[in-house]
Amino acid sequence: MSDKQTFYITTPIYYPSDNPHIGHAYTTVAADTMTRYMKMRGFDTYFLTGTDEHGQKIQRRAAEAGKTPIEFIDPIIANFQALWKTLGIEYDDFIRTTEERHKKVAQDLFQQIYEQGDIYKSEYEGWYCTSCETFFTELQLAEGHTCPDCGKPVETMKEESYFFKMSKYADRWLQFITDNPDFIRPESRRNEMINFVKQGLDDLCVSRTTFDWGIPVPFDPKHVIYVWFDALINYISALKGTGDGTLFDKYWPADVHLVGKDIIRFHTIIWPIMLMALDIPLPKCVLGHGWVLIDSDKMSKSKGNVIDPNRLCEKYGVEAVRYFLMREMGYGQDCNYTEDLLALRINNDLANDYGNLLSRTTGMIDKFQQGIVLAPGKGTEADAELLALLGSMPEKFAALMDGMQWSNALAELWTLVNKANKYIEDAAPWALNKEGKTEELATVLYNLVEIIRLVTIMVSPVMPTIPAKVWQQLGIANQSELCGWEALTWGLFPANAKINRGEPLFPRIDLEAMVAEEPKPAPAPAAAKIAALTPECQMADFAKIDLRVVKVLDCHKVEKADKLLQFRLQLGEEERTVVSGIAKFYQPEELVGKHLILIANLQPAVIRGIESNGMLLSAEYDGKLQLLEAPDMPSGAKIV
RNA sequence: CGCGGAGUAGAGCAGCUGGCAGCUCGUCGGGCUCAUAACCCGAAGGUCGGAGGUUCAAAUCCUCCCUCCGCAACCA
Numbered sequence: 001m002s003d004k005q006t007f008y009i010t011t012p013i014y015y016p017s018d019n020p021h022i023g024h025a026y027t028t029v030a031a032d033t034m035t036r037y038m039k040m041r042g043f044d045t046y047f048l049t050g051t052d053e054h055g056q057k058i059q060r061r062a063a064e065a066g067k068t069p070i071e072f073i074d075p076i077i078a079n080f081q082a083l084w085k086t087l088g089i090e091y092d093d094f095i096r097t098t099e100e101r102h103k104k105v106a107q108d109l110f111q112q113i114y115e116q117g118d119i120y121k122s123e124y125e126g127w128y129c130t131s132c133e134t135f136f137t138e139l140q141l142a143e144g145h146t147c148p149d150c151g152k153p154v155e156t157m158k159e160e161s162y163f164f165k166m167s168k169y170a171d172r173w174l175q176f177i178t179d180n181p182d183f184i185r186p187e188s189r190r191n192e193m194i195n196f197v198k199q200g201l202d203d204l205c206v207s208r209t210t211f212d213w214g215i216p217v218p219f220d221p222k223h224v225i226y227v228w229f230d231a232l233i234n235y236i237s238a239l240k241g242t243g244d245g246t247l248f249d250k251y252w253p254a255d256v257h258l259v260g261k262d263i264i265r266f267h268t269i270i271w272p273i274m275l276m277a278l279d280i281p282l283p284k285c286v287l288g289h290g291w292v293l294i295d296s297d298k299m300s301k302s303k304g305n306v307i308d309p310n311r312l313c314e315k316y317g318v319e320a321v322r323y324f325l326m327r328e329m330g331y332g333q334d335c336n337y338t339e340d341l342l343a344l345r346i347n348n349d350l351a352n353d354y355g356n357l358l359s360r361t362t363g364m365i366d367k368f369q370q371g372i373v374l375a376p377g378k379g380t381e382a383d384a385e386l387l388a389l390l391g392s393m394p395e396k397f398a399a400l401m402d403g404m405q406w407s408n409a410l411a412e413l414w415t416l417v418n419k420a421n422k423y424i425e426d427a428a429p430w431a432l433n434k435e436g437k438t439e440e441l442a443t444v445l446y447n448l449v450e451i452i453r454l455v456t457i458m459v460s461p462v463m464p465t466i467p468a469k470v471w472q473q474l475g476i477a478n479q480s481e482l483c484g485w486e487a488l489t490w491g492l493f494p495a496n497a498k499i500n501r502g503e504p505l506f507p508r509i510d511l512e513a514m515v516a517e518e519p520k521p522a523p524a525p526a527a528a529k530i531a532a533l534t535p536e537c538q539m540a541d542f543a544k545i546d547l548r549v550v551k552v553l554d555c556h557k558v559e560k561a562d563k564l565l566q567f568r569l570q571l572g573e574e575e576r577t578v579v580s581g582i583a584k585f586y587q588p589e590e591l592v593g594k595h596l597i598l599i600a601n602l603q604p605a606v607i608r609g610i611e612s613n614g615m616l617l618s619a620e621y622d623g624k625l626q627l628l629e630a631p632d633m634p635s636g637a638k639i640v
Numbered sequence: 641c642g643c644g645g646a647g648u649a650g651a652g653c654a655g656c657u658g659g660c661a662g663c664u665c666g667u668c669g670g671g672c673u674c675a676u677a678a679c680c681c682g683a684a685g686g687u688c689g690g691a692g693g694u695u696c697a698a699a700u701c702c703u704c705c706c707u708c709c710g711c712a713a714c715c716a
Contacts, residue, residue: 188645192711195643199712261710330653341652344665352678360675367674411654411663425680430673504676561714581715605716615716 004044008251009034012259012267013050013095013234016076017061020083022337023260023292023299025309026325030289030406031258032089033326036461037401040485046251048238049084050095051077055227059213069213070098086313087322088464093242095234097215101241106233107218109278110206110225118168118277121220124161124205162207162223169273170201176272182285184268185404186332189261189288193268204229204270232271236280254283256404261332264288287404290334292325307337319463320346320506326406326462343509353417354455355505360424361448362473362501368433373449373475374442375495383447386423387490389416390451394488397458406462413458420451449474450490457488466505475499546601547617547639549630550576555588561608567591567616571600572636579612585625597628597639 011031014024028049035047053073062072081094095102113119177183177194184190207223208214214224235257239248259267267286275282291298294305312321324345329335365371379387393416400409423444432441456470471477475497482492550569558564563581565588570576578598597617604613617628630637 186645188710191644196712198643265711336652347676348665351676356676356678358675360679362675364674408654415663421679422681424674425672428672428674433674506676508676508678558714563714579716583715599716602716607716608714612716 004042006046006251006255007035007038007043008046008048008254009038009256009258010047010235010254011049012257012263013052013097013231014080015055015058016051016053016073016080017058019076019079020309021299022307022309022312022325024080025083025087025321026292026329027258027260027289028084028089029087029322029325030329030404031256032087032091033322033406033461034256034258034401034404035090036464040457040461041398042485044250045092046239046247047091048093048095048235049089049091050093050234050238051080051097052227052231052234053077053096053098054214054224054230056208056211056213059211083309086310087318093238095238097230097234099241102234102237103215105237105241106215106225106230109233109236109274110229111218113164113274113277114162114219116277118165119162119206120165122161122163124159124163159205159207159209160223161205161209162217162220163203164206164229164274164277166201166204166270166273169276170197172276173197173201173269173273176276176282180282183272183282184264185285185287188332189264189268193265196265197269201269228266228270229274232266232274235271235283253281255285257283257286259286259288261288261290288332290329290332292329293334293336295338296336312342316342316346316509317506319466320350323350323410323463327410328407330407331403331405340511343511346506347508347511349414350506351504351508353414353421354459357417357420357448358452358470358473359501359504361445361452362499364429365445365449365499366501368429368441369445371499371501373446373493373495373497373499374438376443376446376491377439379443379447380440382423382426383443386419386447386451389419390454390490393454394458394485401461410459410462413455416451417455420448424448446493446495447490450493453482453493454488454490457483457485469502469505473500473502544601545599548572548598548600549595549633549635549637549639550598550600551635552591552594552596555591557583557588558608558610564608565591566610569596569598569614570635571598576600576613577611578614578616579607579610580616582616582618582625582627586627591627594627595630595633595635597630 009031011027014020031047031049035045039045051073053069058069058073062069065072077096084091097103097106110119174194174197177190177197181187181190184193204226206226206229207217207220208226209223212224214227215230217223217225235254236248236252239245239251257267257271264286268288272282292307293299294307297305299306309321320342324342327345327349328337328341365373393413396412397409400406400412427440427444429441429444432438432444452470453474453476456467460467467483468477471479471483474493476482476494479494481487482494548571550571552567553570553575554568555565558566558579561583563583565580565583565586567578567580568575569578576598599615599617602614604611606612619626619628630639
């Protein structure tokens with residue numbers, strides 16, 4: 001048994017309803033980089049990723065494709081795994097929630113919480129979006145009974161369900177967050193979550209009966225476990241359900257759950273409370289990172305701007321793609337992707353600065369010293385200054401990496417690369433050579449080799465295949481004692497080593513040629529923008545709805561609500577108050593006097609404390625909205 | 641006055657435990673010749689969102705305001 005300190009890191013388990021994109025790639029590369037770094041620092045690491053395979057959405061997608069869920073997802077999961085291989089991801093385990101080892105643990109834990117009374121049976125009625133796997137109250141729905149998040153139609157559902165007593169743990173959660181200020185990172189997310197919980201937690205509905213693609217509730221098999229409840233358990237089931245279960249004792253609690261900002265709530269509220277209920281120690285940190293935006297826009301299938309990482313790796317190389325992702329994404333922030341930005345990073349940072357540093361250094365050693373790295377002399381003041389920076393770099397770099405500030409760590413490291421390039425200019429080895437100052441020349445070239453060696457060690461977690469190429473060129477291949485974290489000291493490079501100058505590490509990209517061949521992302525098909533048709537209904541159904549022309553007597557914004565307008569309407573002799581969520585589209589004053597169409601016999605609803613008697617008709621398309629008018633008909637006229 | 645984050649050179653960002661306003665890219669001029677048309681130096685370009693205040697000194701601390709973003713609320 002090793003007595004090394006352990007480091008357990010996870011990515012979310014990805015939902016295989018579609019193929020992996022660059023956002024998945026970012027999270028997974030980050031986890032891989034962190035794992036390699038911690039391993040280099042001497043930790044006993046464990047890196048888990050996988051797929052979350054249950055839920056109504058996958059069941060439905062599979063049915064549409066005429067396949068069973070497993071037939072549907074297997075090829076997609078193969079694509080995930082193939083991409084991780086391409087990207088050089090070295091995970092220790094890949095868990096699928098359809099595996100027996102996961103199901104068993106998930107069921108055991110569900111049972112345990114039930115037996116201690118924190119899961120109870122009740123009834124749930126509400127509107128459900130299958131796409132988002134989320135229930136909404138009637139009031140939460142968007143116009144036309146659509147999902148407020150994704151805009152797709154929702155379905156009504158009434159279920160006998162099991163509920164998890166989240167509310168019971170709210171105070172304990174707040175105490176935990178107070179005691180562990182680094183649990184949720186970055187801090188802005190932490191504040192957000194605290195704020196959310198302080199407004200009160202509802203019990204969570206954790207079972208479904210309306211479909212069966214999930215893990216059965218052990219004591220009531222007509223229910224399946226809610227997918228999120230099921231999915232979060234993977235972080236534990238992958239350890240407990242494997243081999244003799246000792247992995248759990250060794251690696252739990254997790255050191256880092258790496259997640260996108262969209263699923264922070266599940267990981268920082270629901271998951272910790274599940275663990276509290278189970279009396280299992282909580283993970284040490286949940287890091288919510290930003291999104292990879294495509295040309296400053298959110299990536300989505302309907303926008304047709306999804307980036308396939310495979311294509312980028314093929315075109316620019318895996319190492320460059322990894323470097324770009326880790327360098328461009330600031331701590332907790334979104335980053336922007338365009339092909340130009342990627343190419344600029346490659347040309348500037350990798351080709352011009354780092355790759356070219358190796359190239360010019362080996363070039364001079366070849367030309368001035370017949371390919372031999374000679375022992376350094378005593379050195380000048382400029383040398384000392386450079387070596388001071390070199391000496392302080394590992395500590396600075398480590399501090400940033402430990403804090404998972406990968407972009408800043410790389411930026412810091414590159415100050416050394418830039419300093420080295422300037423050092424060459426100042427020292428002018430070609431002049432030293434001409435003047436026959438062989439000792440000074442040997443010192444400069446030796447220092448450069450050492451800088452390259454140390455930078456290469458530090459950059460290896462991000463670009464793991466680069467070091468071997470550099471060691472080959474420097475003539476120290478297979479000398480592992482020179483290539484690890486403990487070798488980050490100036491002066492270890494063996495004098496009189498023979499170098500092997502080779503091909504450029506990172507070829508420059510011809511930006512102009514690139515522009516010419518770049519295919520523009522296909523625009524989304526127009527048909528996709530039209531909302532799905534509601535199922536057929538009877539004439540009798542339509543006849544129940546009484547539509548009338550109404551005149552707007554008065555209209556103003558509802559206070560403390562940015563979407564709401566309050567109307568006073570004339571319907572024949574009668575006056576009505578109606579609230580409508582169209583403040584984003586109309587100024588109140590421009591509507592006064594208009595003749596609009598109202599659903600006049602709709603059951604009243606209270607919105608923001610105002611009773612609304614009816615609903616104004618409007619048409620919606622592509623983010624725009626227009627009220628229907630009947631300018632020449634009097635108030636009270638019936639629509640037939 | 642719901643909570644939080646942000647507003648700094650043409651673009652993207654750092655600085656924000658108060659002490660001459662910085663980095664990368666881009667633009668312009670120069671240098672070098674070891675190197676991947678690379679590298680190095682210099683210049684132009686900012687009233688650090690606005691207005692007050694504290695201080696010998698404010699991008700940095702305090703107050704108010706404006707704008708953008710996230711979360712919440714809201715969507716008959």
